Amino acid sequence: MSSPMLVVAGARPLFRKEVLRFWKVAFQTVAAPVLTAVMYLLVFGHVLEDRVHVYENVSYTRFLIPGLVMMSVLQNAFANSSSSLIQSKITGNLVFLLVTPLSPAAWFLAYTGAAVVRGVAVGAGVMLVTAWFAPPGLANVGWVLVFGVFGAAMMGALGLIAGLWAEKFDQLAAFQNFIIMPMTFLSGVFYSVHSLPGVWHAASRLNPFFYMIDGFRHGFFGVSDVSPWTSLAVVAASFVAVAGLALALLRSGYKLRH
């Protein structure tokens, strides 16, 4: 019934609205996370610069930058779709969308697409500001883009699921604080997982965020903990799983159409 062209045409107005929504409050949604990331860089970079060495010829500050960029991309992509949905649900204005002919696929595309735009915008901001402290170099821009966009899309889709599931702001905050934050922090943003003791090393390997950050970092230094192809396979598989679940929830009208 709905061809891909129709889905894209349907998604466009909602995508545009979702981008406009965060752009109107860009100070909070883009500038604030950039500042947070710069703070991390200043503090951790300063404290750990002379103590931690991960790769040959890569200073700790340079090592840290791609991780911080990717962490910002992931957290902000998640925040965009999840907070937009929960706000619309709680204020009740989601009804304007529910009465439209937009298909579940169009919803998915629009929310995930806008989340990618926000994630990439924040990531680019962090990159620009931190590169001024220590240019990390760029070994392969293709990997940077692939992992940046795929990671943001996966987190946008995950945010969509969280936004559909949560009925109150504190439920969403719990999702963010107890799942998203630990998984991003324990993914090797601040260290190489090789430096971890055995059991934590193994646990990191089960965390899809680790592969996103490791693959992303490969784009800058040409070296990484695992092969970028392995990381790509894990990230793609996680995206397909999360996207499939998000689409299934939208199709079933989960917590939307009673």
Next chain:
Amino acid sequence: MSAISFQQVEKTYGSGVQALAGVSFDVQPGEFFGLLGPNGAGKTTLISILAGLARATRGRVTVMGHDVVDDYAAARRSLGIVPQELVFDPFFSVRETLRIQSGYFGVRGNDGWIDELLAGLGLADKANANMRQLSGGMKRRVLVAQALVHRPPVIVLDEPTAGVDVELRQTLWQFIARLNREGHTVLLTTHYLEEAEALCQRIAMLKKGRIVALERTSTLLAGTAHTMLRFKTDHPLPPSLAERARVTGRFAQVSARDAADVEAVLAQLRESGVPVEDLEIGRADLEDVFLGIMTDEAPK
């Protein structure tokens, strides 16, 4: 083809509460149709199912012949819903809100119609104001405009005048009546029965999830041969009258079957020595019909 068709619609919520127990009726193209009932009768559930906000447990609903589940896109394009709650998106101005809503329906370059809506609803000078800055009445007007951006043939208004001042009510009804004259079908739920009496050609009354009356408004009114006695008094009514009277502060209304009954009521008032001011004798209005039907225990 009916503009709206409800066929044996049942709805039981997860909690086990049955909101609709088999509702069937059709609204014809071009009709101004009223759906009345007390709170909890199932009006909003019925409209939610029509709009796709809720799903029927059983039965079928169509808009302009399109099934609201199997052919939801076509059904929703044919339908403009003004929701009961005063909701808005605080990020946008009035014009942005209306452009975004047009986009959802695939309507581009809609500024001509948006301007017409803004003018018709008295919103022209608020076009660039943020939604947060508007008063409640102004927000309500935007809700109406939002429902109409895609020029739907069928318009549904769920309690549109709840908490709305007189001026807006006038603007709103003039605008909706114009759309109705131009061929739009209107389905209205309201608590203001004089509005339903004035505007609706046909009326369905819902009680505990069932249709208990479905008639032309004139037939409904004619069907009650009752006469109403209305008066003011500062004294309690005698028990025989108190149980059949509707008392609101100083105002009392007593319905009477015929002239002899009117005489009997007057006699009771005289005998009990209750002083009465401003006595009027008139025909029953829709409110009386409504109360008569709703207090009737057995559903018809």
